[in-house]
Amino acid sequence: MAGEPQDDCLFCKIVARQIPATIVRETETTLAFRDINPQAPTHVLVVPKAHYKNAAELAEAAPALAADVLAETRAVADEEKLESYRTVFNTGSGAGQTVWHAHAHVLGGRGLEWPPG
Template sequence: MAGEPQADCLFCKIVAKEIPAAIVRETETTLAFRDINPQAPTHVLVIPKSHFPDAASLAAGDPAAAADVLREAGEVAAQEGAVESGYRIVFNTGEGAGQTVFHAHAHVLAGRGLTWPPG
């Protein structure tokens, strides 16, 4: 069921503190931690604590949690000192777009020049 923890989900296990992560922020509804394979000097993932497979299902199923993820992405950027120089928030949806963990998550990327278009 959407929103419920999934036993086979890596990010649900991180939320449950069953798997360690380098946590940088935590709220009642979100968790932010450093990506284990960073693509930029600042690469932090912001996830809802509830399980939804992607950003669209999160927005449809729990709009408040989707807003929390976006707000926390901005807070992470501020905490990391990336507001002045700029940062990117990316949601990958589906394997073809590079999504490898099917628990909605935002990538906060900063600290180097980020080209456009990103794909």
């Protein structure tokens, strides 16, 4: 069921502190932690604590929570002292999503050319 923790979800396990992560920020509704395979000097993931499979499902089912996630990307960038940064939501395997729990990537600390990949 959307919103409920999933036993087989890596990010649900990180939120529940069953798997360790380097946490950089936490709010009542979100958790931000460093990506274990960083693609930039700063690469932080911001996840809603509730489980939604991707950004589209999150936006449709819980728009206020989606806004919380987006606001936290800004807070992470501010704390990391990033003048410029990219926020990325991969939705679907064709876009590179590999963990089926909505999450935003906050990338910065180097030039980020466009278009990516």
